[in-house]
């Protein structure tokens with residue numbers, strides 16, 4: 318949970334104290350943890366050609382499997398909108414992730430979700446095709462911040478420098494492999510507990526920003542810390558316990574695309 322700040326109770330604080338709290342509560346990491354837009358375990362190659370829009374990459378399979386008809390997956394949770402552009406993007410989906418971030422998926426053969434659907438990370442949103450201005454089945458994929466194309470980052474690692482043709486660089490997907498939705502945490506000494514209660518025993522402590530996979534979330538004890546108040550807790554796949562959503566690096570108190578426990 319980020320950026321929505323609860324200042325109730327701080328009205329009597331001195332200016333210097335408030336400034337210190339704001340500094341402490343502002344994490345460095347803002348982007349969602351994006352994963353590959355194709356299924357777990359598959360290997361695809363990617364390229365950026367000279368006529369490409371923004372900082373897009375085109376992906377085709379390079380593991381022997383067919384590209385056409387392969388599921389296209391949401392690379393992070395959000396809200397999916399469906400569009401069609403003849404002679405351009407064809408059937409395409411835009412997912413809004415919050416915090417100014419969106420991802421684009423062009424040339425789909427078919428849509429797999431309703432317009433406006435809330436989608437989870439790793440959920441199938443369409444199938445790979447060649448609709449619009451395309452010479453063969455591929456996924457045209459983009460990551461945008463406030464409408465501007467960004468260098469594509471998967472699992473926190475940049476895919477730059479972009480190759481100008483296929484079969485120079487490859488990406489193997491871990492999207493949807495182990496269940497759960499990936500997020501970064503922020504803050505230091507964040508406790509993971511056996512249940513969504515402040516008094517529950519500590520399972521482990523996250524020393525600093527950590528990549529975690531949230532299996533589900535539920536309401537528990539209300540926690541107030543670093544200027545935030547929230548009663549939603551996330552169940553972590555790898556740590557096998559619960560942490561307050563305050564220290565999940567996402568603007569929403571209740572995480573979108575994550576089921577309730």
Ligand SMILES: [Zn+2]
Nearest residue numbers: 373374375457
């Ligand atoms: Zn493209």
